Amino acid sequence: MQRITPDQTYPLFNTEATRRLEQAMAAQLAPHTLMQRAGLAVAQLAQAIAPHARTIWIACGPGNNGGDGLEAAHHLARAGRKVVISWLGTTETLPPDARQSWEKARHCANIEWADTPPTDLTGQDLCIDALLGIGVRSSTRPTPSAPTHDTVLAQWLAQLRSSAAPVLAVDVPSGLDADTGQYAPGLEPATHSAAAKPGTAQHTLSLLTLKPGLFTAHGRDAAGQVWWHDLGATAETGLNHEPPTAWLAGPPPRGGRLHASHKGSYGDVAVVGGEGLALRGMGMTGAALLAGSAALHGGAGRVLVSLLDQDQATEIHTQPELMLRRFEALELESLSVVCGCGGGQAVRTVLPAVLQRAQALVLDADALNIISTDGALQQALTARSARQHPTVLTPHPLEAARLLHTTSAQVQAHRLMAARELAKKFQCTVALKGSGTVIAHPDDIPHINPTGNGSLATAGTGDVLAGLLGAGLAAGMMPLQAAIRAVFAHGQVADAWPLDEPLTAGALARRIKIG
Numbered sequence: 001m002q003r004i005t006p007d008q009t010y011p012l013f014n015t016e017a018t019r020r021l022e023q024a025m026a027a028q029l030a031p032h033t034l035m036q037r038a039g040l041a042v043a044q045l046a047q048a049i050a051p052h053a054r055t056i057w058i059a060c061g062p063g064n065n066g067g068d069g070l071e072a073a074h075h076l077a078r079a080g081r082k083v084v085i086s087w088l089g090t091t092e093t094l095p096p097d098a099r100q101s102w103e104k105a106r107h108c109a110n111i112e113w114a115d116t117p118p119t120d121l122t123g124q125d126l127c128i129d130a131l132l133g134i135g136v137r138s139s140t141r142p143t144p145s146a147p148t149h150d151t152v153l154a155q156w157l158a159q160l161r162s163s164a165a166p167v168l169a170v171d172v173p174s175g176l177d178a179d180t181g182q183y184a185p186g187l188e189p190a191t192h193s194a195a196a197k198p199g200t201a202q203h204t205l206s207l208l209t210l211k212p213g214l215f216t217a218h219g220r221d222a223a224g225q226v227w228w229h230d231l232g233a234t235a236e237t238g239l240n241h242e243p244p245t246a247w248l249a250g251p252p253p254r255g256g257r258l259h260a261s262h263k264g265s266y267g268d269v270a271v272v273g274g275e276g277l278a279l280r281g282m283g284m285t286g287a288a289l290l291a292g293s294a295a296l297h298g299g300a301g302r303v304l305v306s307l308l309d310q311d312q313a314t315e316i317h318t319q320p321e322l323m324l325r326r327f328e329a330l331e332l333e334s335l336s337v338v339c340g341c342g343g344g345q346a347v348r349t350v351l352p353a354v355l356q357r358a359q360a361l362v363l364d365a366d367a368l369n370i371i372s373t374d375g376a377l378q379q380a381l382t383a384r385s386a387r388q389h390p391t392v393l394t395p396h397p398l399e400a401a402r403l404l405h406t407t408s409a410q411v412q413a414h415r416l417m418a419a420r421e422l423a424k425k426f427q428c429t430v431a432l433k434g435s436g437t438v439i440a441h442p443d444d445i446p447h448i449n450p451t452g453n454g455s456l457a458t459a460g461t462g463d464v465l466a467g468l469l470g471a472g473l474a475a476g477m478m479p480l481q482a483a484i485r486a487v488f489a490h491g492q493v494a495d496a497w498p499l500d501e502p503l504t505a506g507a508l509a510r511r512i513k514i515g
């Protein structure tokens, strides 16, 4: 069993691949072996995270996820724990594996069966969520007139989420789609604050495989601390014959600097953006300066800033290392260009030249918005790949939606798919931002970033990411590696942020230290 932390790369498998692996393994083992292993692993982790639990409430659903819970109940009761089971299945519809575990639990003396969950659980107790696993339906049934299993299940789920006791979810937090990190309709938490338990009160033990939905969209809030038990798959069948659906990214290799190097060794970044106040009364030069600062702290040899400010009057007192340049004075062919941060409408005029001539390119914010409305610019963007000019897009979900001509809800509903589609459409690397940023590259397995948190949800942190990425490209990194490294480092700085200091984008840029 492994505790998942952002210190290594892990393969992730969607439901389809997990089912294939499960079948391949089950074919080699005695019947019921996998569920026995799953139940034992759940019981072991339950005792490790709540060694002094007085009551352990196990909410068991109608399928095999419930079977895992019943199997765990048997082990916990035999270990002398006070176990209360609420079971939602029927003997007529029980799958064969779950039936065997149900029989075992039925005959176990120390188990109490309760049709209504205990209401007096405290922080000293433990809940085990074995209601739904990877078999969750992604559509609701028509609402019946009388309460059914479905409505009872939703009630129990609400009780698990609001309980004072910590929760251990079996395989996936019930109701969460293991592929997308979205909740199944009707099983969403009632309120934003009910979506995540504080601190160490929520755990998920992922069985057989790690699933992508645990790490992106709502996954991180729902899952809490993720653990993984492969049920012997790595040793017995090898996970190798099934390609991963995605990778959970690990820390990039640490690269020291050669003594015999100079600023030319690390390349030049040019930030093009920052519409001035004069054009439309909306000054956005700060965004470009944030990207410039991040590029500097990310290790670029030199950083040039070309503000889209008509009179170019701005003086950069705060960061004297940044060099102002008129756009016309940039030698785009030898630069890594970061274009779009605070670009407003002014960025439209420079985009054709940037797309045509920039050696390497990061496109962010308004550059993406303008490209999404202009077919000629889209063609120019796609054509860069044939010239071997690396390009990385860094959209947030709404920017991605504009580029794909869809809605941000649709993008969020299928983040992995949306990132891959964008990468394919424009033949470039894409970092689809937000919790569990997805990094995709045409024809490559996508990566999900494990670092970062809600403190990054503040204006300007995206500009910092774009600048940092520009530094990686300037140093000659391949775009996929540069994107994985920048997104990881950006989130890592936020994760290590001192609790008593507010995270602002400017401070974030200054604290970045790679290269």
Ligand SMILES: NC(=O)C1=CN([C@@H]2O[C@H](COP(=O)(O)OP(=O)(O)OC[C@H]3O[C@@H](n4cnc5c(N)ncnc54)[C@H](OP(=O)(O)O)[C@@H]3O)[C@@H](O)[C@H]2O)[C@@H](O)CC1
Pocket (backbone or CB within 6 Å): 022, 026, 034, 035, 038, 061, 062, 063, 064, 065, 066, 068, 095, 097, 131, 132, 133, 134, 135, 136, 137, 149, 150, 153, 170, 171, 172, 184, 187, 207, 208
């Ligand atoms: N077999 C094995 O070897 C191993 C399996 N393992 C375990 O099995 C789990 C997968 O089990 P599974 O396929 O039985 O699906 P599961 O997640 O229990 O859900 C299906 C049940 O829920 C119901 N249901 C669905 N959605 C609903 C909703 N919205 N609201 C209400 N009800 C809903 C659905 O009802 P139905 O749609 O059929 O009417 C059906 O009864 C997996 O996650 C892992 O924990 C591990 O032990 C490894 C070895």
Ligand SMILES: Nc1ncnc2c1ncn2[C@@H]1O[C@H](COP(=O)(O)OP(=O)(O)O)[C@@H](O)[C@H]1O
Pocket (backbone or CB within 6 Å): 365, 396, 433, 434, 435, 436, 437, 451, 452, 453, 454, 455, 456, 457, 458, 459, 460, 461, 462, 463, 464, 465, 490
């Ligand atoms: N809840 C969150 N968890 C992890 N990362 C987040 C979260 N909210 C925002 N971020 C990160 O912060 C950055 C915000 O970028 P963006 O939305 O472009 O903001 P801005 O345009 O103001 O700079 C992205 O890197 C995004 O992934």
Ligand SMILES: [K+]
Pocket (backbone or CB within 6 Å): 065, 129, 130, 131, 132, 133, 169, 170, 171, 172, 173, 174
């Ligand atoms: K579950």
